[in-house]
Amino acid sequence: MSRWLSLIFIACLTGTLGLAGSSQVPETSTPMIGEEPAITRHMSQADIEAGNVSLDELIAHGRDLFMASFNSLDGAGRPEQTGKGAPRQRREIPDNFNRISGPDANACMACHNLPAVGGGGDNVANVFLLADTFPFVNFDGDPVENGPNNTLKTIGNERNTPGMFGSGFIELLAREMTADMHAIRSSALAEARISGRPVTAALVTKGVRFGSLVVSPDGSIDTSAVEGVNDDLIIRPFHQKGAAVSLREFTNNAAIHHHGMLSVEQAGEGEDPDADGHVNELTVGDITALAVFQATLPAPVQVEPATQMEREAAALGRRLFHQVGCAMCHVPELPLASLEFEEPGPFNSDNDLQPEDVSSTLSFDLSPFIKNLKKDEQGRYLIPVFTDLKRHDMGELLDTDALVQDGIPKHVWLTRKLWGFASEPPFLHHGRATLISEAILAHGGEAQAPRDAFADLPGDQQAALLEFLLTLQIEPD
Incomplete structure (x- = not known):
């Protein structure tokens, strides 16, 4: 067993995977007696933007969150909400967990653990994508809970756990490829307006061909020949389908689906849409820390x-x-x-933190997280x-x-x-x-x-x- 895995195993046995030393919220002088939440401190996004949190501290907090076994005191579970945010009939013990429609896990590392924390997962940890649109799947014939005539094969799309090692580099590549294609589109729009003729532009970035688009002088765009990417030309490098644009989006969505942990970005500041009595279950700073931890997982x-x-x-x-x-x-x-990773990223959706939402984007170099790096003739x-x-x-x-x-x-x-x-x-x-x-x-x-x-x-x-x-x-x- 590696040193890292040994430490994790020991920590799990001794109950020392709490987050007591990894946040910027002041420590109280009175210790908590008895049961306590897994997250004893949250990360402040304002402190991150002010430069009061080091990269090492941010990674450590993100790692602790990734390994934490969330419980009811954290706000784990979503009694009156589906994984997609729709209201549902209240579900409490013994119906607070559901292996198919979720919540289905206590910790990120419960699934992402092969060969180490942040990796892939065994078939036992497979999830049922889109089954979380249903309130409580139990195949009892209730069309509200299960939809009409659904079976295990039709209720959702089964997915094996994807590994996250090297994912910071993946997101950077996707950002650059997206920017390249957007620049091609903008150039074609300008050329069509000036020439007064339709312009066909090949979408090629980093040697990869994504078909072509046709731009008319009036600014309309024909994307019927675009291949392998959405019509918005945004590369979405996460999920097996290529459906999530960033680690932040991936994390926000997974937190509510799998754990019933509602982030401020998803639920709103001080809001409790799942009616579990807890608000601000994952702060904006917590999600930043989780995204940064995953972005800095070493490249394979x-x-x-x-x-x-x-x-x-x-x-x-x-x-x-x-x-x-x-x-x-x-x-x-x-x-x-460029190996410079900025968080939040430039192509995040409206439901996730965007660059215009922060006073200063976090920026750091990914070069320490990859070995044997080579350059091409263009540097x-x-x-x-x-x-x-x-x-x-x-x-x-x-x-x-x-x-x-x-x-x-x-x-x-x-x-x-x-x-x-x-x-x-x-x-x-x-x-x-x-x-x-x-x-x-x-x-x-x-x-x-x-x-x-x-x-x-x-x-x-x-x-x-x-x-x-x-x-x-x-x-x-």
């Missing part, structure tokens, strides 16, 4: 195999990875112009993510969702980031593949040709390609 690495035979096989496997076409979507490296940092951050048609076998998520077709998925994925089995969006080879063979649609090329390889070459993929790990602490 490529681990060199132990023996010369394995190293030679992995080297061959990397060549085969390109040869069969895997690298067309699982792009090994994407260039990043850009090459981030080894193995994705194109684009959505693709993945074929019939992966068309498993019962419900449409955010208007994204059910057979369409965001290209999986392969860095670190070998440390986070099982595989695929629902965790149905226990082997990497099973996940590859489940590919279809736009990935049919690479899938077939892999299947046609001799057994020893398939093994070599898999040996290469097994080097993409989360480094042990």
